[in-house]
Amino acid sequence: MSDVKTDWEVIVIGGGPAGSTTARYIAEGGREVLVIDRRDPIGSPLQCGELVPTNAEMQRLCPGVPDIDDLLQTPEHAISRETSEMYIVPPSGKPLQYPFEGYMLNRVAHDEALVDLAKEKGATYLTDSRVSSVEGNTVHLKDGRTFTAQIIVGAGGHNDPLRKKYWNESSLKIPVKFVLMDGDFGDAVELHFGSMAPGGYAWMFPKKSGANIGLGVQQKYCKDKNVNVLTEDFVNRYDGEITFRGAGSLPMSGTIRSFVKGNYVLVGDSAGMVLPSNGAGITIAMIGGRIAGQVIAEHLTTGTPLSQYEVRWKKQMGKVMRNSQRAFKLGSFIIRLPDWLINLVFNRVTKPFVWRSITCRNMFFLF
Numbered sequence: 001m002s003d004v005k006t007d008w009e010v011i012v013i014g015g016g017p018a019g020s021t022t023a024r025y026i027a028e029g030g031r032e033v034l035v036i037d038r039r040d041p042i043g044s045p046l047q048c049g050e051l052v053p054t055n056a057e058m059q060r061l062c063p064g065v066p067d068i069d070d071l072l073q074t075p076e077h078a079i080s081r082e083t084s085e086m087y088i089v090p091p092s093g094k095p096l097q098y099p100f101e102g103y104m105l106n107r108v109a110h111d112e113a114l115v116d117l118a119k120e121k122g123a124t125y126l127t128d129s130r131v132s133s134v135e136g137n138t139v140h141l142k143d144g145r146t147f148t149a150q151i152i153v154g155a156g157g158h159n160d161p162l163r164k165k166y167w168n169e170s171s172l173k174i175p176v177k178f179v180l181m182d183g184d185f186g187d188a189v190e191l192h193f194g195s196m197a198p199g200g201y202a203w204m205f206p207k208k209s210g211a212n213i214g215l216g217v218q219q220k221y222c223k224d225k226n227v228n229v230l231t232e233d234f235v236n237r238y239d240g241e242i243t244f245r246g247a248g249s250l251p252m253s254g255t256i257r258s259f260v261k262g263n264y265v266l267v268g269d270s271a272g273m274v275l276p277s278n279g280a281g282i283t284i285a286m287i288g289g290r291i292a293g294q295v296i297a298e299h300l301t302t303g304t305p306l307s308q309y310e311v312r313w314k315k316q317m318g319k320v321m322r323n324s325q326r327a328f329k330l331g332s333f334i335i336r337l338p339d340w341l342i343n344l345v346f347n348r349v350t351k352p353f354v355w356r357s358i359t360c361r362n363m364f365f366l367f
């Protein structure tokens with residue numbers, strides 16, 4: 001079936017942004033790593049809104065993160081278009097407009113590029129192979145094969161098998177649905193708040209041709225409408241042929257308390273590394289992946305404790321994550337208000353505060 005050897009220093013479950021970045025830095029640190037992913041090719045089918053900040057914008061959003069340009073090497077072919085503006089749209093439809101430098105990705109090409117980068121550094125991949133469980137140092141695949149490793153990393157997203165079995169802390173997960181639509185949708189990315197997406201938000205992100213349009217909601221606030229109906233209602237606001245439909249789930253309660261248990265390590269969505277105030281997970285998973293990969297390589301080489309991963313994460317991302325969690329809690333209250341009140345809340349006076357909360361800054365210090 002495959003001639004991949006069975007005993008490894010590190011096995012990473014999942015080769016998405018978190019897993020491939022972790023593997024890249026483990027390999028760069030001179031250690032051996034096997035990535036096992038159930039998909040083939042990794043990244044397909046698409047499950048994403050495909051928006052990320054540019055590197056310069058990331059540096060402003062996450063000032064504690066070093067060497068952003070080394071971490072985020074998005075190749076040209078993975079960028080569908082660049083955007084320079086974000087509209088925050090209340091139910092009235094009158095947007096608050098902000099400068100925002102972002103890339104609309106071809107997410108599938110983006111994730112494939114991350115796999116290539118990790119392979120170039122020396123990581124090995126096993127695709128089309130689902131991990132069913134982990135016992136001690138042994139990773140069991142659904143097809144009966146087993147692999148062993150000194151360290152096992154759970155980067156399998158929101159349903160990661162390691163997280164499910166060995167962490168009993170739960171995360172708030174919100175269901176997300178989206179479509180790709182043909183047409184011309186301008187340059188600005190749009191985030192919509194109000195009863196069209198109870199407890200979450202809806203988006204329209206223009207691509208080179210067409211747009212990625214969707215929404216995420218908190219079920220408990222949806223009353224008589226479910227996520228399918230709400231998605232259809234929102235998508236129907238736009239004209240164009242739907243070429244793809246996708247769905248997924250986003251952890252929205254922030255990071256879990258601990259990412260390390262013995263020789264098990266979590267990274268990316270499995271550790272809750274999504275900024276709840278804006279749903280950003282790709283670049284955040286990669287920030288976590290770099291720290292995890294570097295610490296694991298150091299652990300194997302010089303004995304650095306794995307807990308250094310949590311220490312470094314908190315130093316680089318602790319404040320941003322705390323601000324984002326606070327903003328999400330406040331936002332969850334505001335966006336449950338009736339639409340007419342939300343329209344009043346989103347105004348010229350509150351405009352800077354709205355922006356600071358969405359971009360994970362402390363809301364009450366403007367300078």
Ligand SMILES: Cc1cc2nc3c(=O)[nH]c(=O)nc-3n(C[C@H](O)[C@H](O)[C@H](O)COP(=O)(O)OP(=O)(O)OC[C@H]3O[C@@H](n4cnc5c(N)ncnc54)[C@H](O)[C@@H]3O)c2cc1C
Pocket residue numbers: 013014015016017018019036037038039042043047048049050051052129130131132155156157158159160161176177178246247248249250267268269270273274279280281282283285
């Ligand atoms: C609909 C949707 C829209 C989104 N839009 C955006 C956006 O616009 N911008 C943004 O920054 N973020 C967005 N996100 C969030 C972002 O996609 C995630 O935060 C990010 O992908 C996390 O990366 P990850 O590597 O942790 O997990 P994933 O990308 O989910 O990768 C996990 C990998 O693990 C593999 N895997 C899972 N289970 C197993 C198993 N048992 N065995 C083997 N392999 C396994 C999967 O095949 C997958 O390749 C969106 C998410 C969703 C669902």
